[in-house]
Amino acid sequence: MKSLVKLLLLSAFFLPTNLLVQAKAMELPFARRQKVPPLPQNLTWLNTAGPLELHDLRGKFVILDFWTYCCINCMHILPELHKLEQAWPNNVVVIGVHSAKFSAEQDTQNIRAAIQRYKIEHPVINDSHHELWELFGVNSWPTVILLDPEGYAVWATSGEITAEQVDKVIRAAMPYYRQKKLLDETPLRFDMERHSAAPTPLRFPGKVLADETAGRLFISDSNHNRIVITKLDGALLDVIGCGVAGRGDGDFTTAQFNQPQGMALAGDELFVADTENHEIRRVDLAGRKVTTVAGTGQQAREPAVPGRHADPRHTALSSPWDLYLHGDDLFIAMAGCHQIWKMRLNGASIGPYAGNGREDIVDGPLLSRQPYELGFASFAQPSGLAGDGRWLFVADSEGSSIRAVPLTARGEVRTVVGTSHLPVARLFTFGDVDGPAAQARFQHPLGLAFHAGHIYVADSYNHKIRIIDATDGTTQTLAGTGRAGHSDQPATFFEPAGLAAAAGKLFVADTNNHLIRTIDLKTARVSTLAIAGLKPPPPPATPRPPAANADKLPLAIVRAEQGAVRFRVELAFPPGYKVNTLAPWQYRVEEVDRAQANGAAIFARDGFGKSVRVGKPAAEFEIRLPVSSPSGRETVRVSVDYYYCREGSEGLCKFGSAAWTVPIEVSAAAEQAVVHLQHRAK
Numbered sequence: 001m002k003s004l005v006k007l008l009l010l011s012a013f014f015l016p017t018n019l020l021v022q023a024k025a026m027e028l029p030f031a032r033r034q035k036v037p038p039l040p041q042n043l044t045w046l047n048t049a050g051p052l053e054l055h056d057l058r059g060k061f062v063i064l065d066f067w068t069y070c071c072i073n074c075m076h077i078l079p080e081l082h083k084l085e086q087a088w089p090n091n092v093v094v095i096g097v098h099s100a101k102f103s104a105e106q107d108t109q110n111i112r113a114a115i116q117r118y119k120i121e122h123p124v125i126n127d128s129h130h131e132l133w134e135l136f137g138v139n140s141w142p143t144v145i146l147l148d149p150e151g152y153a154v155w156a157t158s159g160e161i162t163a164e165q166v167d168k169v170i171r172a173a174m175p176y177y178r179q180k181k182l183l184d185e186t187p188l189r190f191d192m193e194r195h196s197a198a199p200t201p202l203r204f205p206g207k208v209l210a211d212e213t214a215g216r217l218f219i220s221d222s223n224h225n226r227i228v229i230t231k232l233d234g235a236l237l238d239v240i241g242c243g244v245a246g247r248g249d250g251d252f253t254t255a256q257f258n259q260p261q262g263m264a265l266a267g268d269e270l271f272v273a274d275t276e277n278h279e280i281r282r283v284d285l286a287g288r289k290v291t292t293v294a295g296t297g298q299q300a301r302e303p304a305v306p307g308r309h310a311d312p313r314h315t316a317l318s319s320p321w322d323l324y325l326h327g328d329d330l331f332i333a334m335a336g337c338h339q340i341w342k343m344r345l346n347g348a349s350i351g352p353y354a355g356n357g358r359e360d361i362v363d364g365p366l367l368s369r370q371p372y373e374l375g376f377a378s379f380a381q382p383s384g385l386a387g388d389g390r391w392l393f394v395a396d397s398e399g400s401s402i403r404a405v406p407l408t409a410r411g412e413v414r415t416v417v418g419t420s421h422l423p424v425a426r427l428f429t430f431g432d433v434d435g436p437a438a439q440a441r442f443q444h445p446l447g448l449a450f451h452a453g454h455i456y457v458a459d460s461y462n463h464k465i466r467i468i469d470a471t472d473g474t475t476q477t478l479a480g481t482g483r484a485g486h487s488d489q490p491a492t493f494f495e496p497a498g499l500a501a502a503a504g505k506l507f508v509a510d511t512n513n514h515l516i517r518t519i520d521l522k523t524a525r526v527s528t529l530a531i532a533g534l535k536p537p538p539p540p541a542t543p544r545p546p547a548a549n550a551d552k553l554p555l556a557i558v559r560a561e562q563g564a565v566r567f568r569v570e571l572a573f574p575p576g577y578k579v580n581t582l583a584p585w586q587y588r589v590e591e592v593d594r595a596q597a598n599g600a601a602i603f604a605r606d607g608f609g610k611s612v613r614v615g616k617p618a619a620e621f622e623i624r625l626p627v628s629s630p631s632g633r634e635t636v637r638v639s640v641d642y643y644y645c646r647e648g649s650e651g652l653c654k655f656g657s658a659a660w661t662v663p664i665e666v667s668a669a670a671e672q673a674v675v676h677l678q679h680r681a682k
Contacts, residue, residue: 029173033152040131044108047115048123049191049580049645049653052095054151056652059184061170062147063094066127066138068101069114070398070444070461072319072335072381074142076160076299078118079276083163085121088170090185096124099133101141102430102444104461109484110495113512115193117204117223123190148173149182160301186682187655189580189643200514201534202228207322207447208509208516209263209270210502217507218270219516220260220498224537227260227272227283232503234516234529240270240283240290243537247277247297255290257281262322262385262498264330266345271330273320280312280320280332280343294343294350295320303337303357303371309349317341322447324385324392326407331392333382340382340394340405354405354413355379361399361419361426365412377413379403380427384498386448386455388470393455395445400430402445402455402468416455417442417473432462432482437473442466449499449506451521456506458496465496465508465519478506479519479526486513491526493517550637550659551679559670564624566673571619571658572680573644579619580643580653589625592661593635619644622674627666635663644681656681 036054045051054062065081067074081094100106106128115124127133136145139158146155146169155169177183203223210217216237219228226241238252246256259276270283271293279295294312304315318336325331325345331353332341339355356368360378368376384395387407393416394403401418417440419426431441445466447458455468456478464480485492496517498509506519507529516529558565569587573579619642639659646652658679 027176029176030148030152030154033148033150033154036147036151036153037135039125040135043131044126044128046108046112046124046126047096047120047190047192052123052652054147056646057093057147058151059149059182060093060188061088061091061149062151063092063166064097064132064136064145064147065094066097066099066133066136066141066143066145068099068105068141069111069118070101070105070381071141072398073160075118076319076336077142077144078120080161080163080166082119082121084166084170087163087167090187091174091183092170093188094122096120096122097127097132098124099127099130099138099141101428102461104443104463104495107484110461110512112193113495116197117512119194119223121190121192146170149177149184189653189655191653199536199539201531201536202514202516203536204511204514205498205509205516206259206261206275206511207263207498208500208507209265210500210507211265212502215503217500217502217516218263218265219509220263220272222259222261222275222511225257225259226537227257227263227270228531228534230529230531230534232505232507234531236531236533239534244540245276247274247279247292249281249291250289252288252290262320262333264323264325266325271323271325273323273332275319275321275335278317278319278336280317280323280330293347300337303339303355304352305371306352306356306367306369309351312343312347312350315350321383322385322395324387326387326389326392331385331387331407333385333394335381335383335397338379338381340379340392353409355382359398359427361396361401361403361415363412363414363420366405366409377405383446384448384458386450386499388450391470393448393450393470395448395457397444397446397460399427400442400444402442402448402457416470417468417475430461432459432464434466434476435474437475440468440473440475446497447499447509449501451501451506456499456501458499458508460495460497460511463493463495465493465499465506478524484512486510486515486528488517488526488528491519491524550639550661553660553662553677555663555665556672556675557665557667557670558672558675559668560627560630560666561673564626565664565666565675567623567625567638567662567675567677569619569621569623569638569640570676570678571640571642571656572678573619574681576647577644577654577681578647580645585640585642587623587638587640589623590637590639591634592637593663629666630668631666633663633665635661637661638677640679642681654681 143158148154206222207220217230225245229237245258248256261275262273264271268286272281274281278299282293295317300316300318321335322333328345330343334341338359340353342353343350354366356376357371358378359380362378364377380398382394383397386393392405402416419429430443433441443461446460449456457466459466465478467478479491484494494512497511500507508517510517643653
């Protein structure tokens with residue numbers, strides 16, 4: 001079993017040339033299939049109410065996504081997996097297998113925060129001891145394995161994938177499994193972490209930018225897809241963006257971002273690294289307009305050709321994470337292709353400035369003649385930038401190193417503190433150690449600020465703010481205990497990711513705490529910045545699952561009691577299943593037709609569109625529909641969305657819906673006082 005992934009990768013497991021023809025002929029569409037053993041029982045499951053069993057997912061294509069939340073390549077395929085979940089809502093189930101790289105990533109609390117930050121909508125296993133990693137023979141992040149509806153492993157790939165790539169496999173194989181009646185196309189429901197998350201004014205703020213001259217603080221409110229502007233004391237000044245993820249340019253109330261991160265200020269122009277859009281946006285602060293100045297909206301899959309500086313608007317970018325302005329040049333931490341890029345502010349050109357595109361911590365000349373060429377500087381997911389006017393300092397997160405890049409384009413990349421001197425394991429050597437540069441260690445730092453000869457570091461996975469002497473690399477802890485928390489005294493943080501210095505303070509984007517913290521640079525005292533009046537954007541409308549075809553019932557003649565007609569809903573479930581008492585069940589009552597001569601409504605309008613949470617063990621409940629007239633006829637449609645789970649487990653829950661069209665006659669003389677509505681789940 002340890003060689004399963006290798007077999008899938010090397011054995012022509014999938015037959016792309018004639019698969020579609022074979023599937024239509026109802027031949028098994030895969031050349032070979034590998035049995036998959038049951039999952040271990042001791043795993044921690046997240047983003048679902050309980051553990052799942054693979055045999056419970058028979059009838060679905062199951063995608064196992066081996067990932068770790070620090071990895072930019074893993075981040076890149078999450079939107080692709082989401083596309084597949086949307087394209088095949090009744091046929092595909094994704095299970096994330098989180099096999100940690102860094103020690104902090106083994107912590108369930110940290111993974112839970114990452115699930116919410118990345119808006120993951122499928123179950124995730126904390127494979128903290130790499131049990132599944134070893135079981136399936138995985139050796140790199142990300143790795144994707146596809147199981148067919150009979151539970152066999154049939155396809156795998158390592159590295160980034162696109163939705164189209166996997167969709168082609170599933171679409172070609174689907175006719176075979178449908179004809180053989182091997183599909184279970186019942187929708188499933190998982191109790192996601194976001195269902196229990198309380199709304200907060202900021203949501204996973206990624207970066208901060210301080211404008212000391214004007215007394216302003218810019219905050220990338222990343223998961224709210226907007227930029228918040230405050231005074232340095234926290235007084236709210238403005239909000240840029242409507243809060244809906246998207247690419248739309250426009251004014252402050254209509255513009256859209258998608259997970260914005262780093263920012264840079266040039267006069268009245270604010271530049272924003274719009275990370276998941278793979279774009280650079282320009283904000284005209286005076287004119288209150290947002291425009292796109294670089295990027296196509298599509299991710300660049302390979303590093304650009306070194307030395308080729310192209311039109312920014314027609315050049316694909318890859319997860320720009322932070323920005324630094326030096327004169328008329330905007331430097332970009334291009335995390336997705338492990339390079340530093342440079343763009344002219346006048347829009348004349350954009351292109352690589354440093355890094356050969358290899359993911360590594362290697363010092364040397366700035367730019368190779370071609371991608372991946374040895375003998376040149378390499379970076380590993382650069383995620384934070386700061387500078388002193390001569391050097392651009394880089395938080396090279398995957399190598400837990402702080403690098404220095406000459407701003408004059410002369411000289412070589414060097415490492416201030418980090419792992420470049422090691423012969424091996426440069427990307428896997430990390431820790432929490434203060435002291436001289438040679439012994440100091442970080443763990444996945446994401447943010448930098450430079451002030452008075454010192455480099456301040458958001459040492460994200462150590463939950464600390466560290467300080468480096470820029471002349472010799474001596475490192476010490478400024479604030480934080482090394483444990484996740486949100487207290488001011490003692491000072492604790494939860495994966496801080498952004499820093500800015502101004503007015504004697506260090507401003508900290510305390511990302512997983514959804515807060516901005518301040519540190520007095522003289523006393524090291526930590527405080528929490530209050531932003532009065534800031535509210536989260538309104539939640540997007542949740543699309544209702546498709547309603548079932550309505551059962552048309554005969555005329556029901558009923559009397560009103562206590563000013564209402566009662567509907568009793570009774571749902572029956574297959575053997576071995578029970579009602580999910582935790583799920584947010586909903587019902588709706590809608591008017592279809594009025595039969596009264598005067599056209600007046602029988603039922604009061606405030607009875608329509610209600611929702612209910614069913615919290616008893618039997619799926620039987622009543623709906624009271626207020627009446628506004630003691631007699632007359634009206635036709636209504638009652639619909640119910642419900643969830644039911646296998647006995648003994650809340651982890652795997654199916655979605656069902658029922659609807660009834662009921663003509664009602666209200667009469668004081670009627671014997672019946674209740675309309676009975678019955679439905680049997682499949």
